[in-house]
Amino acid sequence: GAVVSQHPSRVICKSGTSVKIECRSLDFQATTMFWYRQFPKQSLMLMATSNEGSKATYEQGVEKDKFLINHASLTLSTLTVTSAHPEDSSFYICSARKASNQPQHFGDGTRLSIL
Amino acid sequence: DQQVKQNSPSLSVQEGRISILNCDYTNSMFDYFLWYKKYPAEGPTFLISISSIKDKNEDGRFTVFLNKSAKHLSLHIVPSQPGDSAVYFCAASSYGGGFKTIFGAGTRLFVKA
Numbered sequence: 001g002a003v004v005s006q007h008p009s010r011v012i013c014k015s016g017t018s019v020k021i022e023c024r025s026l027d028f029q030a031t032t033m034f035w036y037r038q039f040p041k042q043s044l045m046l047m048a049t050s051n052e053g054s055k056a057t058y059e060q061g062v063e064k065d066k067f068l069i070n071h072a073s074l075t076l077s078t079l080t081v082t083s084a085h086p087e088d089s090s091f092y093i094c095s096a097r098k099a100s101n102q103p104q105h106f107g108d109g110t111r112l113s114i115l
Numbered sequence: 116d117q118q119v120k121q122n123s124p125s126l127s128v129q130e131g132r133i134s135i136l137n138c139d140y141t142n143s144m145f146d147y148f149l150w151y152k153k154y155p156a157e158g159p160t161f162l163i164s165i166s167s168i169k170d171k172n173e174d175g176r177f178t179v180f181l182n183k184s185a186k187h188l189s190l191h192i193v194p195s196q197p198g199d200s201a202v203y204f205c206a207a208s209s210y211g212g213g214f215k216t217i218f219g220a221g222t223r224l225f226v227k228a
Binding site (some may be wrong): 004006034042043044046049091093094095100101103104105106107108109111 | 147149151156157158159160161164204210215216218219220221
């Protein structure tokens with residue numbers, strides 16, 4: 001089956017730090033990768049969609065200068081939370097998709113805690 | 116504006132019985148529907164999908180039914196097992212929407228032994 005690896009699984013850091021989260025599709029080439037944020041007891045909130053080699057498309061209300069997304073290859077996308085603050089603490093999940101008519105496959109998420 | 120709605124936040128079912136999880140959508144352009152299962156502190160796992168040209172898709176204990184006229188889909192799990200206890204997300208996408216997937220809020224299923 002399709003495997004997506006997300007790293008790290010947990011990050012605890014001080015306010016003002018920048019944090020990078022990696023998302024890799026291990027056994028398929030992902031034309032598109034997605035980044036989600038999940039608040040407690042709420043659904044997945046799509047932050048941005050990234051296609052390999054092009055700029056990410058951000059959802060309304062998501063600051064692109066705050067959440068930098070790089071999709072350098074068909075198997076790797078990174079999300080960098082710049083100058084993180086306590087309100088950025090959340091569960092971030094990535095997903096990858098082989099083609100537009102295929103299901104997304106998710107990583108196991110990253111629990112980000114900003115002190 | 117919630118385009119995909121799961122109106123039941125939780126559902127409790129006895130082991131061995133049928134679990135029925137419901138989902139409604141408002142966008143008639145949706146043509147591809149999916150169900151995901153999520154355990155705490157993990158990413159969602161794809162379960163089953165259905166395209167709008169079908170009204171039923173079955174995979175083992177999991178069956179998804181689609182009623183396009185009612186804009187309603189449901190996931191049936193038979194027989195339910197304690198390991199099925201998780202949050203289930205309904206999702207929908209459309210070709211015209213660039214296949215951006217819209218998720219419902221999820222339903223937490225408890226299967227009692």
